[in-house]
Amino acid sequence: MTIAVQKAPRIRPDDAVRIAMAHYGLAALVSTLPSERDQNFLLQTSSGQKFVLKIANAEEQYDFLNLQNELIRFLGEKEIGLEFPRIVPSQSGADIATIKTADSREHFVRMLTWVDGVCFAETKPHDRKLLASLGRALGQMDAALKEFSHPAAHRSFYWDLRNAASARELVTLLPTDRRPLVERHFDDWAKIDWSSLRFSVIHNDGNDYNVLVNGLDPSQRRVSAILDYGDVVHSATVCNLAVALAYAMLDKNDPIGAAGQVVAAYQEIYPLTESEIDVLYTLAVTRLCFSVCIAARQTRDVPDNEYLNISNAPVWALLEKLQEVSPDWPRRVFRYVCGMPIPKDKTPPRQWTRTELLAGRKKHLGPSLSVSYESPLHIVSGAREFLFDARGRRYLDCINNVAHVGHSHPYVVRAAANQMAILNTNTRYLHELLIEYSERLIALLPEPLRVVYLVNSGSEANELALRLARAHTNRTDVVVVDCAYHGNTSAMIDLSPYKFDGPGGRGRPTWVHKVPMPDVYRGKHRGEDAATQYAREVARATQIAEKQGGVAAFFCESAVGCGGQIILPPGYLRAAYASVRNAGGVCVADEVQTGFGRAGTHFWMFETQDVVPDIVTLGKPIGNGHPLGAVVTTREIAASLANGMEYFNTFGGNPVSCATGLAVLDVIRDEELQQNALEVGEYLKEQLHLLQDRHVLIGDVRGLGLFIGIELVRDRDTLEPADREAAQLVERMKELGILLSTDGPFHNVIKIKPPLVFSRKDADVLVAGLDSVLRESAFVDG
Ligand SMILES: Cc1ncc(COP(=O)(O)O)c(C=O)c1O
Numbered sequence: 001m002t003i004a005v006q007k008a009p010r011i012r013p014d015d016a017v018r019i020a021m022a023h024y025g026l027a028a029l030v031s032t033l034p035s036e037r038d039q040n041f042l043l044q045t046s047s048g049q050k051f052v053l054k055i056a057n058a059e060e061q062y063d064f065l066n067l068q069n070e071l072i073r074f075l076g077e078k079e080i081g082l083e084f085p086r087i088v089p090s091q092s093g094a095d096i097a098t099i100k101t102a103d104s105r106e107h108f109v110r111m112l113t114w115v116d117g118v119c120f121a122e123t124k125p126h127d128r129k130l131l132a133s134l135g136r137a138l139g140q141m142d143a144a145l146k147e148f149s150h151p152a153a154h155r156s157f158y159w160d161l162r163n164a165a166s167a168r169e170l171v172t173l174l175p176t177d178r179r180p181l182v183e184r185h186f187d188d189w190a191k192i193d194w195s196s197l198r199f200s201v202i203h204n205d206g207n208d209y210n211v212l213v214n215g216l217d218p219s220q221r222r223v224s225a226i227l228d229y230g231d232v233v234h235s236a237t238v239c240n241l242a243v244a245l246a247y248a249m250l251d252k253n254d255p256i257g258a259a260g261q262v263v264a265a266y267q268e269i270y271p272l273t274e275s276e277i278d279v280l281y282t283l284a285v286t287r288l289c290f291s292v293c294i295a296a297r298q299t300r301d302v303p304d305n306e307y308l309n310i311s312n313a314p315v316w317a318l319l320e321k322l323q324e325v326s327p328d329w330p331r332r333v334f335r336y337v338c339g340m341p342i343p344k345d346k347t348p349p350r351q352w353t354r355t356e357l358l359a360g361r362k363k364h365l366g367p368s369l370s371v372s373y374e375s376p377l378h379i380v381s382g383a384r385e386f387l388f389d390a391r392g393r394r395y396l397d398c399i400n401n402v403a404h405v406g407h408s409h410p411y412v413v414r415a416a417a418n419q420m421a422i423l424n425t426n427t428r429y430l431h432e433l434l435i436e437y438s439e440r441l442i443a444l445l446p447e448p449l450r451v452v453y454l455v456n457s458g459s460e461a462n463e464l465a466l467r468l469a470r471a472h473t474n475r476t477d478v479v480v481v482d483c484a485y486h487g488n489t490s491a492m493i494d495l496s497p498y499k500f501d502g503p504g505g506r507g508r509p510t511w512v513h514k515v516p517m518p519d520v521y522r523g524k525h526r527g528e529d530a531a532t533q534y535a536r537e538v539a540r541a542t543q544i545a546e547k548q549g550g551v552a553a554f555f556c557e558s559a560v561g562c563g564g565q566i567i568l569p570p571g572y573l574r575a576a577y578a579s580v581r582n583a584g585g586v587c588v589a590d591e592v593q594t595g596f597g598r599a600g601t602h603f604w605m606f607e608t609q610d611v612v613p614d615i616v617t618l619g620k621p622i623g624n625g626h627p628l629g630a631v632v633t634t635r636e637i638a639a640s641l642a643n644g645m646e647y648f649n650t651f652g653g654n655p656v657s658c659a660t661g662l663a664v665l666d667v668i669r670d671e672e673l674q675q676n677a678l679e680v681g682e683y684l685k686e687q688l689h690l691l692q693d694r695h696v697l698i699g700d701v702r703g704l705g706l707f708i709g710i711e712l713v714r715d716r717d718t719l720e721p722a723d724r725e726a727a728q729l730v731e732r733m734k735e736l737g738i739l740l741s742t743d744g745p746f747h748n749v750i751k752i753k754p755p756l757v758f759s760r761k762d763a764d765v766l767v768a769g770l771d772s773v774l775r776e777s778a779f780v781d782g
Pocket residue numbers: 457458459460462485486487488557561562590592593619620
């Protein structure tokens with residue numbers, strides 16, 4: 001037993017009443033609060049005011065209490081969104097008074113105002129927002145304390161995680177069968193290189209009874225205070241977060257996921273270093289091990305001291321659960337949420353230079369493959385919205401809508417890898433994942449879209465959509481939107497104006513009917529009735545088709561990507577669909593670019609047009625990079641294809657694809673990525689509109705959610721496309737570490753369609769980058 005615990009004061013509540021009156025002139029009702037080394041009393045006056053009377057351990061040094069007071073004052077003065085108690089001076093004006101007990105021991109006494117709130121431990125289940133608010137609170141506190149110093153903080157303190165060796169000595173007090181649960185973590189702890197970590201004064205006790213939440217209304221809850229400054233110490237800064245994580249993981253189905261949410265929010269406020277991220281989990285579990293070891297000693301020495309036993313059972317349950325977690329997993333998750341690359345386990349047998357890679361492409365690959373940027377990038381890893389090149393340089397990825405939930409999201413990676421290790425076959429065997437995934441996908445789509453085909457790419461999905469449409473209507477022709485792109489197969493090239501009208505294209509086949517892109521900025525119709533006018537073009541095209549093979553389908557992207565991030569004017573699809581259906585055709589929504597929450601307001605972009613297509617095609621984001629695509633249609637249309645010919649697809653719907661697709665849906669839901677797309681997308685658009693006011697080159701800013709386009713023009717009246725400038729801008733942005741691309745019929749539209757984990761901070765980085773590049777003479781002078 002530590003001397004501090006032995007010398008815990010033993011003041012009775014009626015003595016506390018007398019102390020409050022004698023030293024603070026307060027008449028109050030008193031109740032006892034738990035404490036390990038000190039004694040704390042809650043005082044309540046008749047007018048309802050609440051205070052905490054703190055009687056320090058006889059061992060406590062004045063300087064240390066002074067440190068606590070200074071720290072409370074320091075943090076209270078910083079506006080960090082947390083509440084701190086006020087220090088109430090004694091009647092003699094002292095922040096720290098002295099009392100003498102009957103056994104002639106002297107104790108220092110302090111009075112603090114009461115801070116209202118509910119303990120974090122009592123607000124379970126903890127949702128994402130609450131966990132994030134804990135991370136933010138800790139980040140704010142640590143960031144502020146960077147500037148705080150006090151000589152008394154430099155102390156040797158047994159709860160300092162650097163001192164885990166002393167707790168480790170107590171392992172023998174644990175039941176034999178439980179010792180391995182903690183020993184492996186102490187082994188990892190012993191390997192920590194403390195010299196690689198940052199040091200500062202830390203609170204060091206963000207346990208779930210010291211963290212307060214304001215109110216119980218789940219939609220409003222946030223961490224409002226972090227109390228109890230008795231464990232403050234100068235130590236490795238990351239220990240503060242680690243201690244809080246240890247308790248945040250308690251009673252969670254997915255403790256590492258919950259910890260990841262705290263870490264992600266912390267990172268936004270006060271970025272961790274790579275070394276800190278890599279020791280975070282070890283430190284957090286060491287704290288748990290520490291806790292059970294100290295509790296074991298306490299039980300041996302003072303069996304009736306309840307305080308340390310409060311969280312003992314859940315700690316053991318958590319340690320047992322963590323036994324099943326692969327040692328690498330937490331580090332992967334924490335690295336991922338902090339946007340750090342996952343280091344390769346082995347160095348590749350050969351280090352390629354960029355020149356060698358370029359030469360290799362030229363030698364071995366088809367020359368029609370292209371690479372981005374004048375000086376191509378050699379990207380070797382990704383995490384969240386970041387990509388890393390071979391030299392370790394980080395790039396903010398503003399264009400990859402395939403890495404929808406974030407590059408190499410560990411949850412998706414694990415789901416795919418686990419399933420790959422078990423089974424991967426075709427759909428000719430029964431498999432639960434195929435059904436589970438189809439059900440989950442269908443549940444996200446409106447009636448009557450109830451039949452799923454799983455394929456391997458967007459092109460394949462559209463190819464099948466064409467077959468379905470033709471089989472169902474017994475017609476051949478297709479109406480498509482100018483500049484649209486639907487895929488790389490022969491039929492898709494034939495119905496993609498982006499390709500058949502482009503370089504090397506062979507022009508429009510007779511069975512394809514092109515309608516103008518519903519572009520209200522530079523298109524044919526720009527006024528209020530543009531949607532109606534553009535929809536009339538569709539009606540006219542169907543009439544022409546009727547004179548040929550009849551209209552089988554109208555293919556339309558729910559927002560035209562390659563056409564230059566064109567947002568369909570409200571009402572367009574409703575009217576266009578009506579005329580196509582009147583003519584006997586079916587309506588295909590190509591959601592390959594736009595689906596899965598990117599629109600922000602809706603899960604599917606077609607929903608923003610208030611229509612239900614007959615066939616929906618899905619791709620890109622659906623597998624977060626795993627080759628997966630899907631077609632969802634009605635029972636009637638699906639029945640039309642069942643004419644006796646088997647539809648076989650070797651890879652489509654295999655268990656690995658289904659596991660991957662399911663994981664992607666889980667992450668979109670659990671990380672509330674659609675909501676993020678809405679909030680960050682709106683914010684980014686606002687900022688881009690402000691940028692437009694400063695830079696004449698920006699002719700138009702348009703978008704829905706995180707699907708945004710910036711159209712550059714040399715003249716806002718003539719709309720002369722600024723294509724060279726757009727290309728140059730993209731190159732300059734790349735030099736700044738920000739990845740963008742151009743598109744549109746004139747190649748003058750900057751495309752923005754990042755992974756949905758894109759944050760407001762990323763939006764600020766992007767806008768600041770654009771602003772600085774657009775100020776450069778090449779852009780200002782034209
Ligand atoms: C709208 C649209 N549809 C279909 C496709 C084809 O998808 P994939 O490249 O997966 O075959 C693309 C690809 O860029 C696309 O943008």
